[in-house]
Amino acid sequence: MSQTQEPIQAETLDDLGAVPVVVTLTRPDKRKVNVKLRALPEGEVWAIRRSVKWPKPSVKDFKKNASGEVVPIYDRDSEDYLEAMNDANRLLACKMLLAALEMKVPGETEDEKLAVLETKLGQYAFTALVDAVWKINVVSAE
Numbered sequence: 001m002s003q004t005q006e007p008i009q010a011e012t013l014d015d016l017g018a019v020p021v022v023v024t025l026t027r028p029d030k031r032k033v034n035v036k037l038r039a040l041p042e043g044e045v046w047a048i049r050r051s052v053k054w055p056k057p058s059v060k061d062f063k064k065n066a067s068g069e070v071v072p073i074y075d076r077d078s079e080d081y082l083e084a085m086n087d088a089n090r091l092l093a094c095k096m097l098l099a100a101l102e103m104k105v106p107g108e109t110e111d112e113k114l115a116v117l118e119t120k121l122g123q124y125a126f127t128a129l130v131d132a133v134w135k136i137n138v139v140s141a142e
Contacts, residue, residue, distance in 0.1 A: 017041070020102060023132040025125055035129060036102040039136045048095045055084035093130045094118070100133045 010016055018039045025033045040048075060075035075081060094114050098105060107113035117126075 018044075021132070021136055023129065025128050028122070028124060033125075035125075037100040037129070037132060037136060038102050040096070040099055044099060045096070045137055048099060049092065051095065052088050052092045054088050055081060057081045093133075096133050096137060097126070097130055100137065101129075 008015060018041050021037050021039060023035050023037055025035060027033055057074040057076045058078060058081065059072040060078075061073040062070050063073055065071050091114075094117055095110070098110070098113055098117060105113045106116050121129075
């Protein structure tokens with residue numbers, strides 16, 4: 001994914017914009033495939049994150065805090081909550097990938113296009129492309 005080139009001096013926001021990135025995948029049959037992804041603008045990433053319905057953990061108990069107020073204790077370890085979080089994270093990954101792919105994905109709506117990704121995209125490609133999309137679009141400690 002990375003190419004060694006001399007850095008350019010950023011003069012405008014266009015120099016820091018949503019540029020295309022080519023990712024080379026190796027298919028299980030050892031053939032190489034180049035896939036063009038685009039770096040997403042911050043506003044689009046935020047909109048995708050907000051479009052995912054994030055689960056809320058159930059309340060497992062209540063306790064009084066230091067000021068005597070009764071507050072809930074959430075069960076963030078429940079199997080149902082953890083499974084729902086996994087589903088939400090997977091949906092986020094799929095939506096980010098769909099937005100970043102610079103190829104036509106069949107379907108009229110986002111849900112139809114996500115269903116096509118789910119049925120046509122090989123797991124090897126999904127994993128590699130989601131990893132690349134995350135590196136391109138998500139700020140991390142690296």
